[in-house]
Amino acid sequence: MKLTLNIWRQQGPNDTGQIVSYPAKDLSPDMSILEMLDKLNEELIAAGEEPVVFDHDCREGICGSCSMVINGVPHGPQKASTTCQTFLRSFQDGENIYLEPFRATAFPVVRDLMVDRSAFDRIIQAGGYVSANTGGAADGNALPIAQQTAEDAMDAAACIGCGACVAACKNASAMLFTAAKVSHLATLPQGQVERSERARNMVAQMDEEMFGSCTNQGACSAVCPKEISLDWIAKLNREHIRSRVAVST
């Protein structure tokens, strides 16, 4: 099949950037979007031109590296999918495809389709952990956890940190990402000791990183490759309020 690729090219964070069109032919519907870009890059490199820069790694939908907006939707048209798991069969022969970076003040463009998502790491550093030094942990079965509780925690913990939620949000809010981590740990007994501090500090860091506010419209959850539920945002709000009224813990 044939496609016209309209790709955002930007030399660096301070460059203005622009869309550049590339005709792509001899494509197979079984190719992923990234394999199509591999092919384009091979052609560009062979012609002595600089390849299109994009983040990717595992290509199994779990590492959270791939990050682009395809025809206006983070990770493209397929529901519950990452860019690496989006195949050309989702598009029509001859179609125009627009590929752009995740756009948010907190995610500056590094180059082309690659953005800097280190703000997410700093939110985790602000409290997305249980302070348990290596060694001296009690036997795993000494702390019984109801099956449903573990399942709920796992639902939230499944977040891959890709940032599609931010890219989809008109306010570039990081609420779904932050909510997933806060909720994962607040749901489990291990997370109780630092529960209040964690919610407060992670939300404060999120604001400091210049992510926008949440208006509960759910664009984040709609594009989330792991279908992290909007309910966790409600839980984050609750956790945050709780952290301000709770006397202890």
Add this chain to the structure above:
Amino acid sequence: MSEIRFELDARIPDGPLEEKWDRHRAEMRLVSPKNKRNRRIIVVGTGLAGASAAASLAEQGYQVEAFTFHDSPRRAHSIAAQGGINAAKNYQNDGDSVWRLFHDTIKGGDFRSREANVYRLAQVSTSIIDQCVAQGVPFAREYGGQLANRSFGGAQVSRTFYCRGQTGQQLLLGAYSSLSRQIANGQIRQHTRTEMHDLVVVEGRARGIITRDLVTGEINSHVADAVVLATGGYSNVYYLSTNAKASNVTAAFRAYKRGAAMANPCFTQIHPTCIPASGEHQSKLTLMSESLRNDGRIWVPKNLDESRPAGEIPEDERDYYLERKYPSFGNLAPRDISSRAAKEVCDEGRGVGPTKRGVFLDFSDAIEQFGKETIRKRYGNLFDMYSHITNEDPYQTPMRIYPAPHYTMGGLWVDYNLMSNLPGLFVIGEANFSDHGANRLGASALMQGLADGYFILPYTIGDYIAQTPRDQLSADSVEFKETETETRARLSRLQSGSGKRTPTSFHRELGELMIEACGMSRSEAGLLDALARIPALREEFYQHVSLPGERANLNLALEQAGRVADFLEFAEVMCHDALARDESCGAHFRVEHQTDQGEAERNDEDYCNVSAWEFTGVGSPPALHAEALELETVELAVRNYK
């Protein structure tokens, strides 16, 4: 290279197997808290092994510098591990024990690993689960709140802990959260999008690394008291593998070129159940859990050039070759055996699918017997993944699978302390060679990565640091300056090509050559042929590789080319190793050494050893040093799965 370095002393402590680790821990020297603050440790790689080691060392009080070429430590490929992590907890009361996990691992590795290391691995396995639970890893639970287990290949007990099909992700996020906490505390300085380009050796000790900032192209020196490599495996030498795209051998290989021994590089595991390549454009292969073989039946058409769809091929024209050859294990024959059998039928021309490199994995009998709903409950997520990628419905038509390079048992040689023959260089996780022998069992990679990082290295590295005095070595020293200069020269050489071919085209060509000559089966003739062709390909690479863009900037082609250049040299070491190991064992199958039934034939007389290779110059054959394996408690036996 002095001869002394290659006196490979495994430093296995004395005493009975069960007491070695405890005794050793009691005897190791300690570094006082005050002194730890003044000692710096470099950790390269932030996967399970690297992140857990960096966090644990920082908690102890060391200054830690953690390096990753990813944008975040959480992206490391440990994240893709699906099935689970083994531990000898015996929660199921089914007779598991440290001894049994140890024995299963030694046997699974076809008796080519060190008893003392593997026993210690089984011993610390239980602490890993406790540590991960304490961090908030959401392991699956039973209704009563107890930890749940599943069964895995190569074991008769149920000892695998899991978080749905995302165990690697959850364990990595646990280690990453501990790492993040230490970054916030200022104990760890992290360097993201930074690639290690060389190891700096000063007076015979590993004292630092040279890195390239992948965004700015800047070359930098980093000085430390010890260097830890946790840089993963090298399956991408085959180009197509289940590894992530950026996984590479560069850090380990450059340490090898500085004098570290490379051990058993030819021990590479080819996983039998992966989704076949769909065409030339294929960039990587996706693994599907081996558990599918519990209910799926594997077959190919009996006729060459069969063109009918699977459903129209009558029963008597199908060859259920695993059931035919291995009646008692059938479709559950071990990984290496299943993989080879699939290759054989495809080589005969009976493969299926568009590329004819595939076999059917058919669930129609199971669906008939148990109903579609039961099968959906058991494998729903895997069926969804398959249909998502292939656009075929496995409930209607049989899946197509083909083996893919997956895990590499070989790696840098380390002693009992996980230190290489180069003092001060420690190697952990998949990057070392130590625990899996010639074949790794399922759910053991996560166990080893975390055992090394949480519970072994943090002790043993202290013993080393306690014995080395603190000094004022700086990055201005002549050794660092020289190594930096060599790094720049290497990059210049890469950029001097004529610009006719892309780095990936060379990588793909090398991969095809390697999977043929040094993949599922190896022969003397094939290996000699590969050894003749690889130098020519390398020559062609340096002459004609195309690298547009500047060096002092983000440059994808340059990154790829650096990694491909190392694979082009490393592939030769692999072939030398496969050639020198004139026996079949585990995943290493030499066609000259098989039984009448086509089974691997070990030669314990001559090859019950570790082959450790010494670098002697590019293009010159590496020197072989063998470390004899003293199997004192386990009896050598033939693996029989008939």
